[in-house]
Amino acid sequence: MYTQALNTRETTTESSPDADRFQARIDAEERIEPNDWMPDAYRRSLVRQISQHAHSEVIGMLPEGNWITRAPSLRRKAALLAKVQDEGGHGLYLYSAAETLGVTREELQDQLLTGRARYSSIFNYPTLTWADIGTIGWLVDGAAIMNQIPLCRCSYGPYARAMIRVCREESFHQRQGFEIVLTLCRGTPEQKAMAQDALNRWWWPCLTMFGPPDTDSQHSDTSMQWKIKRFTNDALRQKFVDATVPQGHFLGLTFPDPDLHLDEATGHWQFGAIDWAEFRAVLAGNGPCNRERLEARRKAHDEGAWVRDAALAYAAKQRNAA
Amino acid sequence: MNTPLWEVFVRARNGLAHKHVGSVHAADATMALQAARDVYTRRGEALSLWVVPSHAIVASDPADRESLFEPTGSKIYRHPTFYEVPDEVGHM
Ligand SMILES: [Fe+2]
Ligand SMILES: [Fe+2]
Numbered sequence: 001m002y003t004q005a006l007n008t009r010e011t012t013t014e015s016s017p018d019a020d021r022f023q024a025r026i027d028a029e030e031r032i033e034p035n036d037w038m039p040d041a042y043r044r045s046l047v048r049q050i051s052q053h054a055h056s057e058v059i060g061m062l063p064e065g066n067w068i069t070r071a072p073s074l075r076r077k078a079a080l081l082a083k084v085q086d087e088g089g090h091g092l093y094l095y096s097a098a099e100t101l102g103v104t105r106e107e108l109q110d111q112l113l114t115g116r117a118r119y120s121s122i123f124n125y126p127t128l129t130w131a132d133i134g135t136i137g138w139l140v141d142g143a144a145i146m147n148q149i150p151l152c153r154c155s156y157g158p159y160a161r162a163m164i165r166v167c168r169e170e171s172f173h174q175r176q177g178f179e180i181v182l183t184l185c186r187g188t189p190e191q192k193a194m195a196q197d198a199l200n201r202w203w204w205p206c207l208t209m210f211g212p213p214d215t216d217s218q219h220s221d222t223s224m225q226w227k228i229k230r231f232t233n234d235a236l237r238q239k240f241v242d243a244t245v246p247q248g249h250f251l252g253l254t255f256p257d258p259d260l261h262l263d264e265a266t267g268h269w270q271f272g273a274i275d276w277a278e279f280r281a282v283l284a285g286n287g288p289c290n291r292e293r294l295e296a297r298r299k300a301h302d303e304g305a306w307v308r309d310a311a312l313a314y315a316a317k318q319r320n321a322a
Numbered sequence: 323m324n325t326p327l328w329e330v331f332v333r334a335r336n337g338l339a340h341k342h343v344g345s346v347h348a349a350d351a352t353m354a355l356q357a358a359r360d361v362y363t364r365r366g367e368a369l370s371l372w373v374v375p376s377h378a379i380v381a382s383d384p385a386d387r388e389s390l391f392e393p394t395g396s397k398i399y400r401h402p403t404f405y406e407v408p409d410e411v412g413h414m
Contacts, residue, residue: 314350
């Protein structure tokens with residue numbers, strides 16, 4: 001998902017009275033809080049996951065921000081502005097949660113700006129038309145919700161609490177997106193074609209948001225054991241497909257997957273093979289917008305430097321005067 | 323210099339206590355309040371906000387949990403249900 005790039009295996013072979021007590025607390029569904037004892041690997045794993053999630057929220061503002069000035073009405077513009085502002089807020093809740101584990105905001109920012117940190121592959125695709133904004137709300141936020149709801153019960157208290165705040169806000173994101181697509185689908189044939197084109201381009205990248213298949217996802221087992229994660233990538237992906245396909249059919253749209261069909265026996269929508277080579281390429285930095293996204297982030301950071309410096313200088317001056 | 327960290331507390335309604343909701347970074351108290359408003363109260367979540375420099379908070383050490391909090395575990399006579407009142411007496 002927003003942390004799909006987790007690819008370093010953490011071992012929980014650490015065995016000590018502390019580690020055993022820790023695992024017993026996790027098994028008893030107790031929450032772990034910042035000052036509690038925790039295995040180093042748990043801490044590292046969380047810092048990586050929470051910061052990747054935070055970076056995804058922040059970078060995720062860029063593709064949608066692209067359309068704020070060109071939203072087709074004041075109503076849509078106000079909604080999009082509020083949505084993008086929420087995503088900034090999500091990033092901040094998550095950075096705060098990561099900082100409780102002993103990293104600084106500056107370190108995390110530096111990891112993002114120097115290209116050492118990962119963020120969700122989905123934000124490296126371009127937003128070519130207004131229909132993309134509706135489709136992102138409907139599908140990308142829809143996929144995010146699938147992933148984030150179980151994270152509200154994550155074993156690490158500050159992460160779980162941040163997720164509860166995030167989930168409360170996500171529902172508006174998905175609904176405003178769906179409404180945009182619905183309006184296009186009920187509009188002129190050209191508008192409906194725009195919606196179809198957006199679905200064609202976003203569908204497969206959205207399926208990769210859940211991360212590699214369970215057969216080669218290396219972090220799932222320990223994350224599950226620590227109850228950072230509660231469902232596997234494939235389980236969440238299937239949940240998302242099952243929830244989304246009927247919505248698309250309601251809109252009168254076709255999914256760009258000739259193999260998509262309802263399996264009567266299981267009640268699940270079966271989908272075709274995902275192009276994991278493309279996923280890996282985007283993650284490795286070779287998606288359509290990777291460079292542009294990081295450049296935009298660096299530019300904003302650099303151009304805001306004088307404001308941060310001035311605020312700190314003013315605060316220092318006030319302190320000295322007091 | 324890194325931008326200082328502040329803990330944010332929100333009072334949702336009069337009659338409720340301020341509750342910790344998270345933290346923000348800001349150069350000074352005024353900016354911390356402004357940032358806390360933007361980050362934690364975008365949907366009418368607050369009637370009042372506190373921001374407190376994070377370093378000003380003194381926390382108990384989880385390692386001391388037993389010595390601090392365990393002694394009350396055995397003092398069940400501090401609870402009303404410890405005492406017997408016959409049913410005939412009615413609610414007390
Ligand atoms: Fe978000
Ligand atoms: Fe969202």
